[in-house]
Amino acid sequence: MSSPRLLQGTVERVAPWLVPIAILILWEAGARSGFIEARTLPAPSQVAVAFWESAKSGELGRNVLISFERAMIGLAIGGGLGFLLGILTGVSRHAELLLDSGLQMLRNVPHLAIIPMVILWFGIDETAKIFLVAVGTLFPIYLNTYHGIRTIDRGLIEMAEVNGLGKFAIFWRVLLPGAMPSVLVGLRYALGIMWLTLIVAETISASSGIGYMTMNAREFLQTDVVVLGILVYALLGKAADSATKLIEHRVLAWHPAYHDRAAAN
Amino acid sequence: MGSFVLKRLESIDIASSSTRPEDSHLKDRQTSSFADDRKQGRTLALEDLHLAYGQREVLRGLNLNVPSGQFLAIVGRSGVGKSSLMRLIVGLDKPTSGRVSIDGALVNGLQKSVKLLFQDARLLPWQTVLSNVGIARSAGWRDAAMKALSDVGLADRHNDWPAVLSGGQRQRVALARVLVGNPNVLLLDEPFGALDALTRADMHVLLEKLWLRERFTALLITHDVAEAVALADRVVVMREGRVVFDVDVNAERPRLRTSPELAELQSRILREV
Numbered sequence: 001m002s003s004p005r006l007l008q009g010t011v012e013r014v015a016p017w018l019v020p021i022a023i024l025i026l027w028e029a030g031a032r033s034g035f036i037e038a039r040t041l042p043a044p045s046q047v048a049v050a051f052w053e054s055a056k057s058g059e060l061g062r063n064v065l066i067s068f069e070r071a072m073i074g075l076a077i078g079g080g081l082g083f084l085l086g087i088l089t090g091v092s093r094h095a096e097l098l099l100d101s102g103l104q105m106l107r108n109v110p111h112l113a114i115i116p117m118v119i120l121w122f123g124i125d126e127t128a129k130i131f132l133v134a135v136g137t138l139f140p141i142y143l144n145t146y147h148g149i150r151t152i153d154r155g156l157i158e159m160a161e162v163n164g165l166g167k168f169a170i171f172w173r174v175l176l177p178g179a180m181p182s183v184l185v186g187l188r189y190a191l192g193i194m195w196l197t198l199i200v201a202e203t204i205s206a207s208s209g210i211g212y213m214t215m216n217a218r219e220f221l222q223t224d225v226v227v228l229g230i231l232v233y234a235l236l237g238k239a240a241d242s243a244t245k246l247i248e249h250r251v252l253a254w255h256p257a258y259h260d261r262a263a264a265n
Numbered sequence: 266m267g268s269f270v271l272k273r274l275e276s277i278d279i280a281s282s283s284t285r286p287e288d289s290h291l292k293d294r295q296t297s298s299f300a301d302d303r304k305q306g307r308t309l310a311l312e313d314l315h316l317a318y319g320q321r322e323v324l325r326g327l328n329l330n331v332p333s334g335q336f337l338a339i340v341g342r343s344g345v346g347k348s349s350l351m352r353l354i355v356g357l358d359k360p361t362s363g364r365v366s367i368d369g370a371l372v373n374g375l376q377k378s379v380k381l382l383f384q385d386a387r388l389l390p391w392q393t394v395l396s397n398v399g400i401a402r403s404a405g406w407r408d409a410a411m412k413a414l415s416d417v418g419l420a421d422r423h424n425d426w427p428a429v430l431s432g433g434q435r436q437r438v439a440l441a442r443v444l445v446g447n448p449n450v451l452l453l454d455e456p457f458g459a460l461d462a463l464t465r466a467d468m469h470v471l472l473e474k475l476w477l478r479e480r481f482t483a484l485l486i487t488h489d490v491a492e493a494v495a496l497a498d499r500v501v502v503m504r505e506g507r508v509v510f511d512v513d514v515n516a517e518r519p520r521l522r523t524s525p526e527l528a529e530l531q532s533r534i535l536r537e538v
């Protein structure tokens with residue numbers, strides 16, 4: 001590798017961090033000079049101290065873990081169901097007729113609006129939060145799976161038929177891989193909705209989790225812990241997004257948009 | 266799930282695969298492909314074919330007999346029903362009336378002995394070149410696909426994604442894909458129409474070489490009369506859903522495009538188109 005290329009690589013690695021770091025420095029300076037009041041927004045250093053203390057006591061780890069667990073179980077149930085329903089309505093005219101308009105109706109209900117009902121049904125324990133996350137993640141994945149299968153080039157299906165592929169082979173080798181780019185877009189949408197739902201659910205009714213931690217801190221005016229909670233959400237969201245990108249690179253390796261530079265040359 | 270896929274396919278107008286030939290048919294063909302006898306063409310008979318989509322009549326009493334191993338070119342303006350004819354022969358569509366038979370057997374459903382080379386390559390972008398060529402995944406497909414790829418001169422690209430290939434290379438992969446099925450009848454639906462002139466000339470040489478070796482019955486649809494005359498044993502002109510002109514091309518192979526007889530024949534055909 002030549003040195004200009006190395007330099008370019010370093011620049012590309014560093015550049016995305018420049019703006020966040022600059023904001024952090026300005027923020028710290030503002031807090032220290034008294035320009036920003038500590039009760040309005042604590043200095044980054046205070047947040048760091050809060051992080052250290054709650055990490056040391058194990059409280060942070062415990063809360064992150066429980067939130068992560070809720071998010072993943074909810075996503076697995078809602079996303080899995082959405083994926084299966086999307087495949088069903090994508091490949092079958094009958095299933096589409098039967099299910100699609102109902103699902104489209106449900107999709108347009110803001111799922112957070114059913115929180116009162118959910119509390120009546122499930123109380124305020126784990127089931128309620130997992131249910132909300134599942135409902136929130138079902139529709140983006142359903143819609144994108146359905147759309148992904150429906151928009152596959154008919155010419156490819158015809159080609160597969162002429163070459164003697166059976167129905168299952170066409171499903172596994174043409175429909176499913178062809179729908180994957182769309183399914184993964186759905187997954188990324190679902191991840192955003194997943195964290196959003198969890199924040200709301202945990203701040204309304206919970207006795208553990210990041211949302212609970214921040215709501216509790218608010219009552220005692222611990223703004224540093226509140227900011228810490230928000231930052232943890234941001235990091236979890238970013239981690240989930242990176243994980244999807246990783247999956248995309250593996251699953252969509254064939255797609256020109258994901259070709260490595262080395263392979264293209 | 267299977268029935269759902271089937272319904273889905275029916276819903277988008279692709280012929281039902283319920284009439285797919287049995288597996289035993291496949292086995293027969295595999296054994297025959299390993300035999301020394303390379304004269305594997307089949308005769309094709311089209312009798313009084315009519316095809317209408319609603320009010321629009323595409324084919325109006327088309328009659329055509331193609332002897333085994335012949336290279337026939339079908340020339341016509343766009344919209345005269347050439348592509349519809351291909352779909353009838355491969356079994357994707359059914360004629361409104363009339364019959365298509367291959368070696369005397371009536372075509373009903375998709376034909377394993379017939380392969381179709383589309384105008385666009387139609388490669389699966391998510392499979393490597395090798396997997397695309399061996400798409401039918403018959404026994405020993407890797408070796409067969411590798412061999413077909415070296416026949417079209419792309420053995421070294423077997424591990425690439427289709428997206429990184431040029432248009433001509435993609436069409437060669439598609440050609441390898443039909444060859445791997447050892448077709449008895451090969452239909453070529455304007456397969457080189459989208460290629461540049463130099464690539465097209467290369468493809469002509471390649472196709473002629475492979476046809477001389479395998480001796481399948483070849484039906485080439487084209488609107489390029491020069492291409493028809495350069496490659497085919499016989500050229501027919503289609504107009505208004507019928508064959509209106511039929512001529513043999515008796516020139517020696519390999520043919521010189523500049524020869525005066527071919528030029529004269531070309532202008533005769535052009536007058537009929």
